[in-house]
Amino acid sequence: MEAGILTIGALAPILVVLAFILPLLGIFIKRKVFFHAYAVVVTALIAAATTYNLIVVWREGPQLYAFGGWPPPLGISYEVDALGAVLGALTAWVMLFIAIYSCWYMDKETGIPYYYTLLLGLEAGLIGCIYTGDAFNLFVMLEVLSISAYGLVGFHRGRAEAVEAAVKYGIIGAAATTVYFIALVFIYGSYGTLNMADLAIKARVMAVATPFSGGYYGNIAVAAALAVALSLWVFTYKSALFPNHFWLPDAHPEAPTPVSAALSGLVVNIGAYTVMRFLYTMFGSNSVLTVAKYPFRDIILWALLILGIVSGLVGALMMIVQEDIKRLLAYSTVSHVGLVFMGLSLGFSTVPLAATQEALTASLYHLINHSVGKALLFMAAGIFIGIAGTRKLDGLAGSGRKAPLATAAFFIGFLQLMGLPPLGGFFSKFLLYSAFMEAGMPIVAVLVVIISAISVLGYAKAMYSVWFRPPAKEFKNPAGITLPTAVVLFLAVVCVGLGIAAPYLTSALSTTIANSLMGKGVLSYIQAFLKTINYLSPP
Amino acid sequence: MRRAYKYAVLTAMIVSTLALALAASAGGLGYALPFPAVRNLAYWYLRTTYNPFMPKFTASAPEAVTAIVWDYRGLDTLFETSVFFLAIIASMALMRGIEVRAPESINLSKYGMSAIVKTVTRITVAIILAASASIALHGQLTPGGGFQGGATAAVAPLVIIVIFSLYFAVGSGIKKKSMLTLRTLGLLGIGVTSFAVIVAGLILGKAAYVFQNQPKEAAPIGLPSHILGVPMGGTLLLFNIFEFLAVAAGFTIVFLLLSVPEESVRKVLEGGEGHD
Amino acid sequence: MTVSESEVITFIIITLPIYMAAFTLYAVRALKGPTIPDTVLAIDAMTYDLAAFLVVLAIFFRSPILIPTAIVLALWVYALDIYVAKYLESKEMGE
Amino acid sequence: MIDVNAFLFSVLVFSLIMNLGISLYGIFWRPSLVKKIIALTILGDTANVLAIVVGYRAWIAPNRPPIPPVLTTWKPTAADLSKFSSLAVDPLPQALVLTAVVIGLAVTVFLVFLTIQVYRLHGTTDVRKIAKLKG
Amino acid sequence: MADRLVKAVGPAVLAFITYIIFSGSVTPYDLVTATVVAVIVGLLVANLMIHNPRKLLQVQRLGWLIVYAIRYFFIDEVKAHLDVMSRIVRPSMPINPGIVRVPYYVESDYAMTTIANSITNTPGTVVVDLDTERKIFYVHWINVKALEAERTRKEISEVFERFAKRIFD
Amino acid sequence: MISPETLVFGVLAALGLISMVATFMAVLERDLLKAVLFSAVQSTAYAFMFYILMAPDILLVYVPVAVGLYPAVILFLIKKTERFEGGEEE
Structure with a gap:
């Protein structure tokens, strides 16, 4: 074990530094092509680096990068386990396609350097949130992510709805992250550390003094419960779980279309990922939150399960009554986030570990399917909106006939989210269903099916409008849509691939979950931390 | 009636605060007083921030807070700066295309506040800038640092804009573009400094870390720890200088954008651009 | 002549309550108003008093490094006065 | 028996918690966006004070207060160092608060620009009126 | 530029004194940084502060x-x-x-x-x-x-x- | 004789209560200009708390931000929008 893998540590810092330069270049360079190329090259490099990280982590187990050469609880560390590596690679690759798509979408807009700066900032925030091994650094990265997101949502400054959505999203979001800061104060006050691996040790082994951070202060069970409850409010806000979903249907559609894809496809993942980190890695099933006197963890998980179900139902039902295609897709995000949270809440102390693992696998698999599918749908919808000049489903009627290839991709995306057999969405939903059956909760399992069934109506409405309905007026033949069509077609192929490779993917993702969130995985997460401490401590 | 209601609520809150405090101090909650000793982690920070007896395990800055901010937890601070940067960029994106133009044949003395205030400000600006530079340059020795200094320095452009008017500020070189350039250079300085040691390590073929400052057992290279007989904390002094520039310029951009007259903004917005 | 420790402590014990009373009275005036200049003036008086007192307290806390904070506090309240005045007298803050 | 010091310290803590509550009320239920932003700044500040309170330490004697985490000598002996770590307050919360203050400021600045833009487009900063305008 | 340099003398002296008083120490480090800061601040505020630099020399x-x-x-x-x-x-x-x-x-x-x-x-x-x-x-x-x-x-x-x-x- | 420790803690408690009243008034006040000034009173109380809690670094960053920049930014905002919460009635 040498200095650690540089691509893990340097990724996010280099990304923001590269974003820093853009506005300055914007003063001197007026050609838009330059900025498009810059963004695509940078995101491609990041995608390559995250893939490399994924390979290394897959082969060698969790990797830890200690910034400044300080042993972890003293300094900040990035700790990437299998789950983080998978999600990091997913984020970077989807972001690459979003950047490519932006080349087409943003070409007619002003303020391109600002746009790409914020987009790269968003990516830095996403990668940082996923890779970080420090709870306070997570707060900072959440803010990097959020401020870019607020800025991008309000980017169409002439649209009253966009600015209003951004301000609503921003004010409540800022309050939410402050609440997370308060949760961190509780955590530091009682555990005396902010490192996730260190917290994972201290939350499990009651009488322990870890290197550097020592023991406990005060009543740790109550403090942990308070901290987890407060921080879960924030994470569910970030991923728009009911009842914190109110901002999403306004904010996501009003953003520029590539950003809608990024927000719906990637930003909501962060909430789910951080909840997994908090409830499985740090305060897991054998932690202080589950001791007989304080069964807080089960209560929290039950609450998440119920909220997940409600969220799934509300999203699916609201989808049916939408008249605006981007709003429809936004509500679909609410519904799918509900499904993901249902999966990750199946970690009660009464449920067999195999079922928990299966549910978490389903959650992760569904997260991936949803990211790819939703990014594809938003981008394809952007093409149709470009043709029809409106977002209303009535106005879009028949617009898909002018772009048949994009329409094909669009259909594949819908079928993916709907959960039709050859595609990935089916397998993840089926896995979720069987996990609940295995856990002895058939009612919840049936609810998964019901949510999917309701959402079919909404999807069918959109598909019908775009292709089958006769056009209300004659559309011009679209020009220059080769690039976006290529992007959505490629993503459609990925969707199909996610379905075809389902058996392999299921086992691979199951291994991922086992290697990161289940007992063995948490142990290796902690071991990497202890090994680094030993390596870096003074003699 | 409403007023009475308001004061009743306020009184109730004060009384309940006192009652809760009474309950807590009587032992109703876990603890009511601060702990007698700092947490173990803090003990390590206090022991290692400036410690000549552990040359391979110190940040070499007597100021523990600055040492944590820029060395132990330097990554946080880099991203904190980027949050501020992104907020400014997002604001500039909202105000894109809006330039400050002084009215034709402008008589600067007609704008701004009275001549007495203006004259006093002429002197205070120099004092403010010198004091803020002192805060920033002594960041590794006494309380203060790049951000504190930069925020204090930002008073200077702010009072110039408020007292002398925006047009005077723009005329005397406080422009959006130059401030953006300064800000970017400051940030790039921070970026370069955080990678300085690792680049040196790659060249020398030695192990090093991002954000490394002083030599460590596992990574035996670092920046010098003293300058002219005074601790400079390796990278900390550089970080403070760059952060000072970046923050002062950033605030100036914010105030330049905020003080653009509303009429000229409306003219640009009604030009009919920015629609989906 | 050196000031002994107990003298410092006695001094603080006497001045602190008086000072706190002044601080509270200023706060009451600032919160009651009734006009904006009243409030601003009360905040001014409060903060300049505070700045002076911070220097005295630094002696009690045995930390001379605390003194620059007082200067910065005074500096910023000066700025606060200026822009409230500007707000009250002009149409645009930048003109 | 009630410890007076503990009582006074708890008054501080609970009034901060009350402040959190008041500012959350301001953020969620006051109609004006400007008021929401003011409440947001208060919320952030209060969280910061709480963090600093957590990092405070008890006095070692009734007339020996803690000192700031800044070492004043540049040629410390071992005794100086151990005296320093037995008197200084916790520096970590201070560093965290420094970060949080800047972040809060950045977000506030951007929200101010957004609110101005809302006023330009809607002619009001009252969320109830904006909701009515939207229909 | 030469004009500006002459004008900068006064503000620079003011900045130097402020810096030293504010720092509260006169190590070589303080003197060097104070000089650098004084020169920069002096040049920055020269035109703002001084109209007729010759008066300063009397x-x-x-x-x-x-x-x-x-x-x-x-x-x-x-x-x-x-x-x-x-x-x-x-x-x-x-x-x-x-x-x-x-x-x-x-x-x-x-x-x-x-x-x-x-x-x-x-x-x-x-x-x-x-x-x-x-x-x-x-x-x-x-x-x-x-x-x-x-x-x-x-x-x-x-x-x-x-x-x-x-x-x- | 009261010990200095009790006195200093008493100052903290008084500051807590003053800041609470100021926050309350700031949040409920309809005149936004006054609300900003009340929040400045609260900031001053907090600044003093930071001082007593031995955080001069935070004081140095908090005073510019909360006493200086927040009121400035919000005054610019009020100047550009409206002064009274709920419309210009009074």
Whole structure:
């Protein structure tokens, strides 16, 4: 074990530094092509680096990068386990396609350097949130992510709805992250550390003094419960779980279309990922939150399960009554986030570990399917909106006939989210269903099916409008849509691939979950931390 | 009636605060007083921030807070700066295309506040800038640092804009573009400094870390720890200088954008651009 | 002549309550108003008093490094006065 | 028996918690966006004070207060160092608060620009009126 | 540029002194950084602060400034304090407040500001407004003794003006 | 004789209560200009708390931000929008 893998540590810092330069270049360079190329090259490099990280982590187990050469609880560390590596690679690759798509979408807009700066900032925030091994650094990265997101949502400054959505999203979001800061104060006050691996040790082994951070202060069970409850409010806000979903249907559609894809496809993942980190890695099933006197963890998980179900139902039902295609897709995000949270809440102390693992696998698999599918749908919808000049489903009627290839991709995306057999969405939903059956909760399992069934109506409405309905007026033949069509077609192929490779993917993702969130995985997460401490401590 | 209601609520809150405090101090909650000793982690920070007896395990800055901010937890601070940067960029994106133009044949003395205030400000600006530079340059020795200094320095452009008017500020070189350039250079300085040691390590073929400052057992290279007989904390002094520039310029951009007259903004917005 | 420790402590014990009373009275005036200049003036008086007192307290806390904070506090309240005045007298803050 | 010091310290803590509550009320239920932003700044500040309170330490004697985490000598002996770590307050919360203050400021600045833009487009900063305008 | 360099001398000295006082120490590090900061700050604010750099080089102006400072704080200030105190303490409160016009005849802004600040800083008189075109201060006076412009000037600001002229004009 | 420790803690408690009243008034005040000034009172109380809690670094960053920049930015905002919460009635 040498200095650690540089691509893990340097990724996010280099990304923001590269974003820093853009506005300055914007003063001197007026050609838009330059900025498009810059963004695509940078995101491609990041995608390559995250893939490399994924390979290394897959082969060698969790990797830890200690910034400044300080042993972890003293300094900040990035700790990437299998789950983080998978999600990091997913984020970077989807972001690459979003950047490519932006080349087409943003070409007619002003303020391109600002746009790409914020987009790269968003990516830095996403990668940082996923890779970080420090709870306070997570707060900072959440803010990097959020401020870019607020800025991008309000980017169409002439649209009253966009600015209003951004301000609503921003004010409540800022309050939410402050609440997370308060949760961190509780955590530091009682555990005396902010490192996730260190917290994972201290939350499990009651009488322990870890290197550097020592023991406990005060009543740790109550403090942990308070901290987890407060921080879960924030994470569910970030991923728009009911009842914190109110901002999403306004904010996501009003953003520029590539950003809608990024927000719906990637930003909501962060909430789910951080909840997994908090409830499985740090305060897991054998932690202080589950001791007989304080069964807080089960209560929290039950609450998440119920909220997940409600969220799934509300999203699916609201989808049916939408008249605006981007709003429809936004509500679909609410519904799918509900499904993901249902999966990750199946970690009660009464449920067999195999079922928990299966549910978490389903959650992760569904997260991936949803990211790819939703990014594809938003981008394809952007093409149709470009043709029809409106977002209303009535106005879009028949617009898909002018772009048949994009329409094909669009259909594949819908079928993916709907959960039709050859595609990935089916397998993840089926896995979720069987996990609940295995856990002895058939009612919840049936609810998964019901949510999917309701959402079919909404999807069918959109598909019908775009292709089958006769056009209300004659559309011009679209020009220059080769690039976006290529992007959505490629993503459609990925969707199909996610379905075809389902058996392999299921086992691979199951291994991922086992290697990161289940007992063995948490142990290796902690071991990497202890090994680094030993390596870096003074003699 | 409403007023009475308001004061009743306020009184109730004060009384309940006192009652809760009474309950807590009587032992109703876990603890009511601060702990007698700092947490173990803090003990390590206090022991290692400036410690000549552990040359391979110190940040070499007597100021523990600055040492944590820029060395132990330097990554946080880099991203904190980027949050501020992104907020400014997002604001500039909202105000894109809006330039400050002084009215034709402008008589600067007609704008701004009275001549007495203006004259006093002429002197205070120099004092403010010198004091803020002192805060920033002594960041590794006494309380203060790049951000504190930069925020204090930002008073200077702010009072110039408020007292002398925006047009005077723009005329005397406080422009959006130059401030953006300064800000970017400051940030790039921070970026370069955080990678300085690792680049040196790659060249020398030695192990090093991002954000490394002083030599460590596992990574035996670092920046010098003293300058002219005074601790400079390796990278900390550089970080403070760059952060000072970046923050002062950033605030100036914010105030330049905020003080653009509303009429000229409306003219640009009604030009009919920015629609989906 | 050196000031002994107990003298410092006695001094603080006497001045602190008086000072706190002044601080509270200023706060009451600032919160009651009734006009904006009243409030601003009360905040001014409060903060300049505070700045002076911070220097005295630094002696009690045995930390001379605390003194620059007082200067910065005074500096910023000066700025606060200026822009409230500007707000009250002009149409645009930048003109 | 009630410890007076503990009582006074708890008054501080609970009034901060009350402040959190008041500012959350301001953020969620006051109609004006400007008021929401003011409440947001208060919320952030209060969280910061709480963090600093957590990092405070008890006095070692009734007339020996803690000192700031800044070492004043540049040629410390071992005794100086151990005296320093037995008197200084916790520096970590201070560093965290420094970060949080800047972040809060950045977000506030951007929200101010957004609110101005809302006023330009809607002619009001009252969320109830904006909701009515939207229909 | 050369002009700017000459102008920068004054502000630089001011910045240097401020920096050293604020730092509270004079190690070589402080002196070096203070010099660098002073040069930069001096160049930055040169045009803002100084209009006529040659005045700064005339040493007698500095001498007058010191004389004025001593006289102001030990004679005028004390006299004004005693006057106001005696008015407050006496039970009859012999005050006659009002706002009067006070003209001034100095050229530079610094001189004008010196006079205005001196008036405001002495108890009993406060400058509430000024008219730079007609060169008049509007002064709130605790005990109005006269209304005619020249007599108010004689009562309130003559001494200040004499010194301000020597120092700044 | 009261010990200095009790006195200093008493100051903290008083500051807590003052800041609470100021926050309350700031949040409920309809005149936004006054609300900003009340929040400045609260900031001053907090600044003093930071000082007593031995955080001069935070004081140095908090005072510019909360006493200086927040009121400035919000005054600019109020100048550009409206002064009274709920419309210009009073």
